[in-house]
Amino acid sequence: MNREEAIVNSICGRFPFLADRIYIQKDKRIFTKSLLREEFEQVIAYVHDELNFTRVSHVVGTDDGENLGLLYIFSGSEDILLILRESVPKSNPVIKSISDMYPSIVLHERELVDLFGVVVEGLPEGPHYPLPDGWPEGNYPMRKEWNPKHFNKDTMTYEEPQEKEVQKNE
């Protein structure tokens, strides 16, 4: 049994609901399928405290249509990457910050706030990153429906074109 399988087994032993949702993609990459928020919070404490995945490389936000996917990439003393995927609905994208366990996640969580419009509970106060301070509310550039062509850089407003639809109707 190699190291990857050992890790998978230890996670599955602790969290039986994960058994069919965790898989080894290839050497040194362990992925999980989408977890709900509550599940994620349970797993992450275990991963940090007992499996010694003490470093978080980054968190990738993805737009999966209805939901937003968040991929947390952890690594530890071993060179295996463990990727935990959390899924939150676009309509109510609330997650809990893990910055108390992983102080280096703050910048990445801020990025989720700015680019995907995720609400991160427990994120320390701080400046915007990476968008400027005057950025209009409700504009989340990395969501698929946001098209940079409709953003006016001079007035800093996002104008959804209505003419186009009219043209279509014609």
Add this chain to the structure above:
Amino acid sequence: MKKTGPGRITFRAIKNLFKKPATTSYAGKGKPCVEKKYRGRICYDKTDCINCGLCMRDCPTGALKIINEGTKEDKKLKAVLNVGHCIFCCQCVDSCMKKCLTYSQDIDFATTNKADLTVEL
């Protein structure tokens, strides 16, 4: 631990006084001379061009436009390059099946007029 002390490069500094400087003065001294393999502005030879559009499809910045002013049978092709957008990756040269595009060693495009940056090849 080696012995430490200040002024360890004094000798080298004095030696440099009698050496040729590593820099040259560029301003007003003509065009720079670059290696033969350097990727400069692209060149276009329309004789073999079939107007397939592969170069335009692969251009990351949309700097290159091949325009057909004639009809489908009687082609009058010309290439327009916006040097301001070009990033000199020369992917168009690689993408071209008929080897119509090549790169030159022309790299000096500085101008005060933005319109000068759009050139016909």
Add this chain to the structure above:
Amino acid sequence: MSENISNNNKIVLPIGPQHPSLDEPGRFDITLEGEKVVNAVVGVGYNHRGLEKVCESKNYIQDLYIIERVCGICSHSHSTAFCMAVEELAGVTVPQRAEYIRVVVAELERLHSHLLWLGVACHEIGFDTMFMYTWRDREKVLDVLATVGGNRVNYGINTIGGVRRDFNETINSEILKTVDSLEEDIKRYLEIAMTETTLISRLKSKGKLSHEDALKYGAVGPVARAAGIAIDIRVTEPYGAYKEIPVNVITDTNEDVYGRTAVRILEMQESINIIRYCINNMPEGTLTVKVPRRIPAGEVIVRVEAPRGEDIHYLRSNGTDIPDRVRVRAPTEANWHGMKHMLKGGNLADVPITIAAIDPCYSCTDRAIVISSEKNTEVMDWRGLRRYGIDWYKKQNIDLTSLKIKEV
């Protein structure tokens, strides 16, 4: 003034967004008590260009060049990572010769990046002579890279499925010649770094990041290695030709800027060895393998050792010729987290060198449409100055009012 100097003799010193010691815009609000730094607020994000969003609207070949321009210095490692990701999704194997060429270029890039860093670091501590010397020697590497790749910094040697240009005898001998002369230079730098008192006094025990903190804040690259963490993707997760090439991980236990300097100089030596090995053992063969334009659906995470540390790319495709999501985690991004920790407790004089010591690449971090935000500028009378400038140019018969700059 009044807002900058509060009652209890604390001064908030803004370093940036424009400052001589920063190569790119970033903002550091340093709270000073006398000369001592008591607090630091790190603000980055000035260089956000929205590259990841752009990548989602262009095909893989176009993306390659966009990704290459994430960073001007470690461009090759970004493009290598992206290529590896695409190749893995497409399920193709790159020819051995191409892998070797990638490694040679990667190591040349490391040489040029570290020489650049050494120069910048020397400039930050006011040692301009060393700055000039290192940048002079860096030109040799850039010349070779221009011959190999065609450009000085964004070489464009990678393509999806291999490399675009081959090596021949002349290039090989040129590389070996450059590397030989650089080896002597590097020995000299090491000697200077070891013996020059003023240099040591400026670098020793500055910007401390202990082993535990480095682990806690997730430091990568030379910063982590200088804190004694032997993490090097070339060894821990070999990719490409590194599977066959012997690589030594350089570590240091100084945990400070001095250690980072030593690590970088020794890494240059290691790079030279790798380049020699590659040139002497380069297999013959083709350069590229055909990769379909449409990449099968899937997701992949690729790690590459850039000069500044671990570079992670996430790529997800949906079966078309346009990627679904590209995420670049540049090495600098990981090193920012410990910055506040490093700055605190030092002197004002240590601030530039401490910032420089992680070899910050703001563009990398921000991967970034610059959106001008003059709203935030705190110039005393910006509008007046601008008006004055416009009037002045008008007198010279140049009309600047046609330029659209937003009024504050």
Add this chain to the structure above:
Amino acid sequence: MIEFLKILCKLFIFPGFLFLSVYSFLLDFLDRKLYARMQNRVGPPWYQPLADFLKLIGKKTIIPADANAVIFSVMPLVSLAAVTVGFIYLPVLGKEAIFSFSGDFVIVLYLLAIPPLAAFLAGWYSRAVYSTIGATRILTQMFAYEVPLFISVLAPTLIAGTWSITELTGFYAAHPLYIFINLPVAITALISFQCKLERAPFDSPEAETEIVSGALVEYSGRLLAFFKLAHNCELLFVISLFSAIYLPFMTGIIWVDFILYIVKTLFILLLLILMRVTMARIEINNTLNFCWKYLAPVTLGQVILNLLLRGVL
């Protein structure tokens, strides 16, 4: 009348103000050129310092709203005036200065302290963060170098037994071998002069990468031009003072002496440049440590030695 014109000529043309400014431009050029050549660069053309000066003169001067306008605009002139007046007492042609009296040494030392003070006041009343820090650093640095500098300049006078620069130069010119006694203080003086001129490695008051350009960060246009001119003149002033005290070799023939003076100044400049080229910037607290730990004891030792020698000789 002719006597009066002669003095005016001496004051304003040679070896007074005109000579001072022209030669200081030349020294500035040589400083930059040699600095560049030692770094393997081409360096500026010979007219660069003058061109810079004229360019700055033509630029608009901006006085920040918060700054004290009077002090802000007067300080460059104070700095320049102090240097120019001080130069009158330094021997250029042979051992004769334009003016001299028995206590001019003290005057010169006072005038020497004015340019840094002017820069400090200019920085302090600019009311900007960088300039405030720069000004504080200037003052801190003054505390560091003033004592070693003064003692090392005054130590040679103990042997000569005079407080006049002209007489001092004359004394050492007559007894050239005595100079070697003063060698330790010559070295400390050179280092403290470098420190005084705020050149690398002692340039933390104007450290570009930390506090942009320190005290003078808010200056622009004409005022900055005069500060720069004053700084150049200060360089020449300090070099001339050094050559008068520690290298008083002369022949007695006026034009030979003048050439000797040029050679001496260039030699000292070379030493100053070498110091600038070969070292990294020292932090301000390390400058303090260095000056008080190493320079001050050496100079004090020299004073004791010279006092003892005085009794013997």
